[in-house]
Amino acid sequence: MNRLLAIAALAALPAFSTAHADTVNVGMSGGYFPFTFVQQDELQGFEVDFINAIAAETGHEVNFVTMSFSGLIGALDSGRIDTIANQITITPEREAKFAFSQPYVFDGAQVVVKQGNEDTISSTDDLSGKTVAVNLGSNFEQLLNDLPNAAEIDIKTYESNIEQDTALGRVDAFVMDRVSSAQVIQQSPLPLALAGAPFSEIQNALPFPDTDEGRALRDDFDAAITVLKENGTLAEISQKWFGTDITVAE
Template sequence: MFKSIAAATFLSAALSVGLSGAALAQDNQTLRVGMSGGYFPFTFVKQDVLQGFEVDVMNAVGEETGFDIAFETMSFSGLVGALDAGRIDTIANQITITPEREAKFTFTQPYVYDGAQVVVRDGNDEIAGVEDLRGRTVAVNLGSNFEQLLREQPFAEEIEIKTYEANIAQDTALGRVDAFVMDRVSSAQLIQESPLPLALAGKPFSEIRNALPFRNDEAGIALRDKIDAALTTLRENGTLAEISQKWFGTDITSPE
């Protein structure tokens, strides 16, 4: 999402057509996991290697369940459609649980707890939080839940929201938009790692719970249950916390 990533290296070989995606995952012991490969530090490419928090979590799930994990990268805005069409079995890309998504998919337990964060160009003292977005142009990633979170604000009609598949951080740093909104963890990591002049504006304004979605059919629910049981084990034995500490220096996998 911060830059365009060539996905060909990480696309797994196509599986035979005609069976449901969830059934394929169970019959072949392969779990096809969709992600963008462009959302640092959750899923990104460095030196031609797909890596990040989400990659480590899913590999740990694979070790716990015995599934082979096949990562398939594509644009973030196409992930939900790919899941719905059965081209992948789940999405590991900071997918927020929302009522709209729960009506369509079945989710595992949350494995990330975060908050929506406003980010501005460093030195912009006029925006100190979400309340100051009135009359401003604000960027969000296309297909993310942050547009909806902004539209739920009581002053939403006063915000001009732009949906992006381009580099929202760069456009904010260059002054093409006044701010962007994404999750606080990614925002803080981006500011730390990027040379762009950016700063957090105030505190998170909405709690976010991220989980793994599956198709809401018999096979999808059965697959969800297996992955959910693995997440429970990884939480109890400290693996989730360990992976979080590796990437963030703190535990974002617990609500505490």
């Protein structure tokens, strides 16, 4: 009987392909508070805790590799890293190239302006004739290009100083995800404000190479994400960094 119970217990475990200690190279920018950032020489944030929780389930060792956000997709494509944990939005173009995990963050694109300008820029319609900044390599440039008034928006791409240039009036607004923008405004000494409501739903997931090995690693991570959702760990990590659960669709 004990042997049968042991077999039943094993069958109930998540279907990870191996119980290995292989090293997984996880790319992130280290410059996207509060998801991934460096403070007192320590890499931390929601994404760091999330990946460490996955590794605790799968048995993998994790090597965090930081680089500019614009270089992450290229690094994954060339095999220098195994996945990216940096709020990577699922898009048809990316799905055609990579194998994605299930979504683990549900968010929206948000316009941010210099404090005092939120009344004149209260929707994406008001971006006509304006200069709008986005992070280089992010999906927000495409979201702006998909707007009906896209031809009337001057889009600038940035690696850094996107918040500072908006606060100083060098650009009229910037766009990033709703959760990050609210956190940036709360933490920043710069006079910034949210402008209107989020204008596009975003689902973030982990991309992997679309190969046998990449898909196997995706399946291991995906099974772990399911466990973290079901046992409440993912929600706890979200509450720690955001004070709310951003890991479920509204």
